Amino acid sequence: MKDILVKSRKASKSIANLNSEEKSEILLDLAKLIEKSAEKIKVENKKDLDRMEKSDPKYDRLLLSDSRIEGLVNSLKVVAQLEDPVGKELLKRTLPNGLKLSRIAVPLGVVGIIYESRPNVTVDVASLCLRSGNAAILKGGKEAHYSNMCLVSLIHEVLEKKGLPAEAVTLLPTDRSYTEKLLKAEKYVDVIIPRGSSGLINYVRSNSLIPTIETGAGVCHTYIEKTADAAMGAAILVNAKVTRPSVCNSLDCAVLDEEVLETVIPQVLEGFKEYDVEVYADEKSYPIFEKNGYTLLKKAQDEDFGKEWLDYKVSFKTVNGLDEALEHIERNSSRHSEAIITEDKAKAERFLKEVDAASVYHNASTRFTDGEEFGLGAEIGISTQKLHARGPFALEKLVTEKWVVKGEGQIR
Numbered sequence: 161m162k163d164i165l166v167k168s169r170k171a172s173k174s175i176a177n178l179n180s181e182e183k184s185e186i187l188l189d190l191a192k193l194i195e196k197s198a199e200k201i202k203v204e205n206k207k208d209l210d211r212m213e214k215s216d217p218k219y220d221r222l223l224l225s226d227s228r229i230e231g232l233v234n235s236l237k238v239v240a241q242l243e244d245p246v247g248k249e250l251l252k253r254t255l256p257n258g259l260k261l262s263r264i265a266v267p268l269g270v271v272g273i274i275y276e277s278r279p280n281v282t283v284d285v286a287s288l289c290l291r292s293g294n295a296a297i298l299k300g301g302k303e304a305h306y307s308n309m310c311l312v313s314l315i316h317e318v319l320e321k322k323g324l325p326a327e328a329v330t331l332l333p334t335d336r337s338y339t340e341k342l343l344k345a346e347k348y349v350d351v352i353i354p355r356g357s358s359g360l361i362n363y364v365r366s367n368s369l370i371p372t373i374e375t376g377a378g379v380c381h382t383y384i385e386k387t388a389d390a391a392m393g394a395a396i397l398v399n400a401k402v403t404r405p406s407v408c409n410s411l412d413c414a415v416l417d418e419e420v421l422e423t424v425i426p427q428v429l430e431g432f433k434e435y436d437v438e439v440y441a442d443e444k445s446y447p448i449f450e451k452n453g454y455t456l457l458k459k460a461q462d463e464d465f466g467k468e469w470l471d472y473k474v475s476f477k478t479v480n481g482l483d484e485a486l487e488h489i490e491r492n493s494s495r496h497s498e499a500i501i502t503e504d505k506a507k508a509e510r511f512l513k514e515v516d517a518a519s520v521y522h523n524a525s526t527r528f529t530d531g532e533e534f535g536l537g538a539e540i541g542i543s544t545q546k547l548h549a550r551g552p553f554a555l556e557k558l559v560t561e562k563w564v565v566k567g568e569g570q571i572r
Contacts, residue, residue: 161338161342161345164327164332165270165297165345165347165348165349166348167325167327168270168295168297168327168328168330168348168349169269169270169295169348170325170327171295171325171326171327171328172269172270172294172295172328174324174325174328175267175290175293175294175295176246176266176267176269176293176294178293178324180244180246182322183244183290183291183293184241184291185240185322186290186318186324187236187237187239187240187287187290187291188236188240189321189322190236190287190314190315190318191232191233191234191237191240193314193317193318194229194232194236194283194311195229195230195233197310197314198226198229200310201224201229201307201311202224202225202226202229204307204309205223205224205279205306205307205310207306207307208222208304208305208306208307209222209223211303212303217470217471218276218277218303218406218470220404220406221278221406222277222278222303222307224279224280224307228280231280232280232284235283235284235287235532236283236287236538238532238537238538239288239291239537239538239555240287240291242291242537242555244291244292245265245292245555245556245558245559246266246267246292246293247264247265247266249262249263249264250264250561258568258570259566259567259570260565260566260567261563261564261565262563262564263561263562263563264561264562264564265559265560265561266293266559266560266561266562267292267293267294267558267559267560268292268294268350268351268558268559268560269294269295269350270294270295270296270348270349270350271285271289271295271296271350271351271353271558272296272297272342272345272349272351272353273297273299273353273354273540274299274342274352274354274355274360274364275298275299275300275301275354275355275356276300276355276356276357276360277301277303277356278304279300279304279307279308279311281300281355281541282300282304282307282312282331283311284538284539284540285298285353285538285540286298286312286315286329287538288537288538288539288540288554288558289329289558290328290329291555292558292559293559294558295327295328295329295330296328296329297330297332297342297349298312298329298330298331298332299331299332299338299339299342300331302334308331312329315329316329340367343364343367343368343369343370344369345369345370346369346370349370350370350371351370351371351372351373352364352370352373353372353373353374353375353540353541354372354374354375355375355540355541356377357377357468357470358377361375361377373540373548373549373553374543374545375540375541375542375543375544375553377468377494377544378407378408378409378410378412378496378497378542378544379412379413379466379467379468379493379494379496380408380409380411380412380413380494380496380497380498380499380526381411381412381413381488381489381492381493381498381499382396382397382400382411382413382414382415382499382500382526383415383416383482383485383489383498383499383500383501383511384397384414384415384416384417384420384501384502385417385482385485385501385502385504385507386417386419386420386481387502387503388420388424388501388502388503389501390420390424390427393420393424393501394424394427394428395427396499396501396523396524397411397414397424397428398428398431398432399525399527400499400525400526400527401431401432401437401472401474402431402432402434402435402472403527404527405469405470405471405473406470407470407527408468408496408529409497409526409527409528409529409542410469410470410526410527411474411526412467412468412469412474412475413465413466413475413476413477413492414474414475414476414477415477415479415485415488415489416445416476416477417478417479417481417485418479418480421444421445421448421478422448425445425448425449425476426448426452429449429452429454432454432456433454433456436472437456437472437473438456438457438471438473438474439456439457439458439474439475439476440458440459440460440461440464440473440474440475440476441457441459441475442459442460442475442476442477442478443478444478445477445478446459446460449476460475460476460477465477465488466491466492466493468494482507482510482511485500485511486511486515490515493516493517495516495517495518495545496517496519496526496529496542496544497517497518497520497521497526497529497542498515498517498520498521499520499521499522499523499524499526500512500520500522500523501522501523502522502523508522508523517544518542518543518544518550519551519552529542529551529552530542530552531552531553531554534551534552536552536554537555538554539552539553539554540554540557540558
């Protein structure tokens with residue numbers, strides 16, 4: 161492990177010395193190679209898929225279809241064209257003693273990323289690290305072993321053709337002992353980014369000696385206030401739940417004012433039935449689902465709130481007004497994405513100001529919390545903490561700052 165870390169550290173210097181055009185060329189060449197290697201990628205991805213039950217919520221995350229491979233290619237092209245964050249002069253000043261100061265953006269160095277299930281993260285993270293002049297150490301999950309190995313081999317092929325060290329992007333073995341060693345490698349790794357379940361994030365937070373940026377876990381609420389357009393509210397609930405339930409910005413809990421139960425719930429049933437969504441309803445909403453003949457219905461328990469389902473499951477909570485909605489969200493939110501559906505602008509503004517989350521929405525689906533949707537290109541993940549990066553975490557946050565001081569013999 162020490163040999164791996166030393167080589168990665170050394171490789172980070174080579175990447176940091178590249179100019180913007182050289183870094184862009186790497187990504188554009190990788191885009192061409194991935195496009196040309198689509199069949200090979202699908203063969204390796206199938207080896208991973210064959211080891212997982214299709215009913216597993218992680219199956220969708222693991223899948224690399226033609227459209228998703230095309231998405232990787234397009235994402236690489238977008239990142240290649242993004243403005244290079246490295247070298248920006250953030251401040252320039254001459255002191256009374258003649259010292260010339262400047263503050264510039266520089267790469268972080270070596271970025272360690274620990275993630276689960278999603279092989280597309282391998283390409284997204286590597287592209288963002290390379291574009292920002294960083295080396296990446298990747299620790300993917302064993303469920304995506306063959307997919308990750310294939311994608312990293314393509315990255316290495318491009319790097320080596322450019323005369324660059326393959327160790328600029330390193331994929332660690334899936335054995336958990338490598339995770340433990342990575343988290344203690346404070347001499348070699350500058351930041352750790354866990355991306356995945358709350359269990360993974362809590363483990364990294366508790367065991368890392370290296371500064372961490374937390375991404376991934378999302379317990380997302382949508383509150384439908386009594387003045388809301390019921391059809392709009394129902395459409396947003398269905399969209400936020402069924403489009404991709406295995407991702408962190410999907411709906412976990414619908415919070416409804418008591419006055420809208422009878423109008424909103426009947427309108428979500430068709431969309432929920434199509435995808436066999438299992439509803440965990442509280443005491444007041446349960447009879448409305450039952451009366452409308454919804455069969456995939458369970459009575460919600462306390463533990464069904466504040467839960468990230470990552471599946472075709474959702475809880476319903478009834479409240480009496482904005483104050484109760486805010487209290488419920490404050491108690492159960494993971495600070496990821498929260499939405500209010502209302503025609504009352506004053507209540508909407510209060511919600512947007514008071515809810516403590518990385519992204520807050522008025523009359524829109526939480527499914528938009530995504531680096532690509534926000535125009536950032538690929539993303540490292542969605543940061544739910546408040547220091548350094550918050551929300552969709554992408555290229556511009558993979559740098560730090562350095563003070564450069566030029567003098568002519570000044571002493572203090």
